[in-house]
Amino acid sequence: MYKKQVEISLDLAQKCVKCALCKSVCPTYPYIKEEGGFARGRLVLAEMLLKGEISETKEAYKHLDQCAMCRRCEWICPNGVEYKEIIVSARNKQDRSLIKETGLKALDVLQSNVGRKAVKFLGKVMDKLPYKEFRVFFPTGAVKFMPKPDGKAFGLRGKTFKAEQEKGKLLFFTGCMIDAFYSKTGESVVKLMNKAGWTVIVPEDIKCCGAPHYYSGNISAFEKLKEHNLKEMGKYEFDAIVVACPTCGGALQEDYGIDKKVYDFSEIIFESRLNFKGKGEKVTFHVPCHSYSAMKVSEKVFYGVIQRVESDELIKGEKDKSCCGFAGLFSITNPKLSEKIQREKIEDINKTGADVVLTSCPGCVLNLTDGVKTYKTGQKVMHLADYLAEHLEERL
Known part of the structure; x- marks a missing residue:
């Protein structure tokens, strides 16, 4: 499996003053209740791993893997510690589990030509079933109600939806889940943006934004997705980008180096006069x-x-x-x-x-x-x- 040493400034970790304010907002700490169960402890562990002060064992990485990467710790941190970058760098050093690698590969397959056709076909077949979700049992013991594949999957791709009184053009980065499972949500975003006066462009061949890969420490895979997506987005003329998935939006805004504004769709509605x-x-x-x-x-x-x-x-x-x-x-x-x-x-x-x-x-x-x-x-x-x-x- 791909593993690469990533050089980061350890000053990022050393900005942490150990105040433990992050403990108050960490979703995992109440159920782990130990130092490695929230950001402060994980930062210390990551720093030691990156410095080579402790060996790279399963136990060492267990605490990093238990982080949900919600980044609430960054939100509340008074010292601006860049938690995401430190944890990603530490995770990049480890061999990812088969489950993680399979999950990330599934996203890649989903956005391939074959994957898109398969999802759409399954969606049309399953549209006839009376329920919207079905239970899925994962080998890790997880059991979840998952949405059915959508019969209209990827239906917005390669289309331009013009506003009657155009203020400008938005490139809609739909994201994997809207593409495959929640196409109605994509249609809703287009409808709202058009009504607010914005023409919406949906690129033909956008792939996963790469945030799941990046957060998992697979920086090489992220960079390939980023390169592909930037090339695809470069084919279109637009004034700003709109998303209906904040994880996609965060990746585009923070990690893509785009000089265009990235809007959550709600920000545009907030500034509009829609009723x-x-x-x-x-x-x-x-x-x-x-x-x-x-x-x-x-x-x-x-x-x-x-x-x-x-x-x-x-x-x-x-x-x-x-x-x-x-x-x-x-x-x-x-x-x-x-x-x-x-x-x-x-x-x-x-x-x-x-x-x-x-x-x-x-x-x-x-x-x-x-x-x-x-x-x-x-x-x-x-x-x-x-x-x-x-x-x-x-x-x-």
């Missing part, structure tokens, strides 16, 4: 970790947009910014830890009494849906884009 009419429902919102830790989008944007939906009642959860426990491969490789974090999130949602759970990340949609179905709490889970598109009024 929405609700159905008298009670709604709550789960703030995805990467929306504020990676993309730096204020929660005021999400809540400001939702509050524009007339007739619906917004109820803010006490732990609305806590991790949902998904974190991509983390939920598969650390199933028991993920389930405990998920349970805490579902319990907080249940306390709100809301009928509908909203979020702006397709991965969170998947995991919250799994949680609602597992614990039989009965809420409807929706991507914010779908909720807003469904309640959009024609008047401006």
Whole structure:
């Protein structure tokens, strides 16, 4: 398996003043309860590994693998410690597990020509089934309700959707989950952006953004995906980029070196004059970790947009910014830890009494849906884009 020593300045790790403020927001620490269970301890461990002060053992890397990479520690850190870069560099030194490598390869296959055709074919076959999700049993012991492949998978690719009164052009980086499982969400983003006055361009051959590879320490694979995507994006003329997945947005914004603004779709709606009419429902919102830790989008944007939906009642959860426990491969490789974090999130949602759970990340949609179905709490889970598109009024 690919392994490469990455040179980073250890000053990044040494900026940590050991205040342990990160302990208060770490989703894994309450269930691990030891120094290696939150950012401070993991930073020390990573620094020692990178310096060669301790041997590279499974036990040493266990603590790094138990990190969900939500980056809430960065969000709250008073000293600006670049936790992501340090942990990625340390993970880059290890041999990745077969489960992780298989998961990352699956994303590569998904975005190949054969993979796209296979997903679309499976989606059309499974569209006839009466349920939206099905249970999947993973060899790690994880059991999850997964969405069916979408019969319209990759249907937006290579198309341009023109706005009637164009303000400018947005390149829509759809992301793997919207491409394969949540095509309706992609359509909702296009509808909302068009209505807000933006023409939307969806590239023909975008692949995975590479964030799962990067966070797993496979920097070589990330660089190849980045090179491909930049080349593909360079074929189009656009003013800015829009995403409906904050993990994709964070990668584009932080690691691609793009000179264009990367917007979460909700930021554009927040700045627009769009109106929405609700159905008298009670709604709550789960703030995805990467929306504020990676993309730096204020929660005021999400809540400001939702509050524009007339007739619906917004109820803010006490732990609305806590991790949902998904974190991509983390939920598969650390199933028991993920389930405990998920349970805490579902319990907080249940306390709100809301009928509908909203979020702006397709991965969170998947995991919250799994949680609602597992614990039989009965809420409807929706991507914010779908909720807003469904309640959009024609008047401006």
